[in-house]
Amino acid sequence: MYYNGVYHEFYQYNPDGAFDPNDSLMNMVWGHSVSTDLINWIGLEPAIEPDTPSDICGCWTGSATILFGEQPVIIYTGLIDRKANQVQNIALPKNRSDPYLREWAKVGNNPVIQHVIPGLNSSHFRDPTTGWIGPDGLWRIAVGAEVNGIGTALLYKSKDFMNWTRIARPLYSNNALNMWECLDFFAVLPGSNNGLDMSSQIPSGAKHVLKVSINSCDMYIVGVYDLKRDEFVPDTVQDDNRLWTRIDYGTFYASKSFFDSKHGRRVIWAWSNETDSYSDDIAKGWAGIHSIPRTIWLDGDGKQLIQWPVEEIESLRINEINHQGLELKKGDLFEIKGIDTLQADVEIDFEPTSIDDAEPFDPSWLFDPRKHCREADASAHGGIGPFGLVILASDNMEEHTAVHFRVYKSQEKYMILMCSDLRSLP
Incomplete structure (x- = not known):
């Protein structure tokens, strides 16, 4: 959240070590860092720790909301026992005059939401969204759940953000998925990169996005929010969740967005799970x-989200290396020298001389693009591609990461496949 000139990032953190095979999920606290530019961060003491009956076995994901009157509030999931039964709790800053909001206090009536729903899997009931105001002046949040084996975004209303009533009809449900976690729900205006505050007047023509996290993927649906029925209505219903659009096809999970009132934009980031071994995580002392x-923001036709690193990232750009007009033929490898490859920001344009040789696109590849990337890896030559970048390479190329592209011809347009191959050559 952005509050009184400071960005606050809260995140899942295990203070007892990089990896604990027995209790890593039960030790979770809310880590807390602050920044004035989204780039340089100060790590603070944890904001929320498991020390009450409503979260004694772990403080899991939730959201921050700024209520009218400039009152920040956190609503989060607490584990109440070793069976991972979950409830929703609230915490408030102890001292709003502290610019860093270092200390937080849990309210006395926690848990504010309990799992008393027929068919609800009480161990799959978590991650409340940021709150928003409806036309009736009531606050709303959505909570991810599995009800009768169906992935569901449960909807709750409140006058004061402390006492909640569940709406009988969910915000949205779909039997294509089971448990939905790390929900995000926000408004976007097609073709505009200006962010929208869900609790302000939403302009005519705006769309809404429902994002869910499942199976190590962050997927989303674009649609409209029916205010009268309090229901999200997708523009297109995909019963096969493999065809849902992803935020990112790499290691990008549990993403969370917020409205940045300082710059009038919507900002999103996520946990990028590493591929290190447990022993490596323990040796370095951190993981993730x-x-x-x-x-x-949403593209002009209202179908796909577009994203770009925040503009503040440009403050880190130094010692620019520039090459233009390079002509590369099949098998050519051009080395960019003079940069720190551990922290390189690369912008590159490829201009194929022709795309007539593009191979036909197989729609079945959409079910599992990662599988197709593995099969059509950087060593497999195609009609147009692979071409791209080799990064983090050892001198003998025994270890490297290939980021490569291929061009395919679909029925009505060309399709571009981008792959990142984290495997090293044998």
């Missing part, structure tokens, strides 16, 4: 990284 914050 956060992606660079991105501005996110």
Whole structure:
């Protein structure tokens, strides 16, 4: 959230170590860092720790909302036992005059939402969204759940953000998926990169996006929010969740967006799960990284989200290396020298001389693009491609990461496949 000139990032953190095979999920606290530019961060003490009956076995994901009157409030999931039964709790800053909001206090009536729903899997009931105001002046949040084996975004209303009533009809449900976690629900205006505050007047023509996290993927649906029925209505219903659009096809999970009132934009970032071994995590003392914050908006035709690193990232750009007009033929490898390959920001344009040789696109590849990337890896020559970048390469190329592209011809348009191959050559 952005509050009184400071950005606050809260995140899942295990203070007892990089990896604990027995209790890593039960030790979770809310880590807390602050920044004035989204780039340089100060790590603070944890904001929320498991020390009450409503979260004694772990403080899991939730959201921050700024209520009218400039009152920040956190609503989060607490584990109440070792069976991972979950409830929703609230915490408030102890001292709003502290610019960093270092200390937070849990309200006395926690849990504010309990799992008393027929058919609800009480161990799959978590991650409340940021709150928004409806036309009736009531606050709303959505909570991810599995009800009768169906993925569901449960909807709750409140006058004061402390006492909640569940709406009988869910915000949205779909039997294509089971448990939905790390929900995000926000408004976007097609073709505009200006962000929208869900609690302000939403302009005519705006769309809404429902994002869910499942199976290590962050997927989303674009649609409209029916205010009268309090229901999200997708523009297109895909019963096969493999065809849902993803925020990112790489290691990008549990993403969360917020409205940045300072710059009038919507910013999103996520947990990027690493591929290190447990022993490596223990040796280095930490595990998991956060992606660079991105501005996110909806394209002009209202079908796909567009994202780009926040403009503040440009403050880190130094010692520019520039090459133009390079002509590369099949098998050519051009080395860019003079940069730190551990922290390189690369902008590159490829201009194929012709795309007539593009191979036909097989629609079945959409079910599992990662599988197709593995099969059509950087060593498999195609009609147009692979071409791209080789990064983090050792001198003998025994270890490297290939980021490569291929061009295919679909029925009505060309399709571009972008792959990132984290495997090293044998």
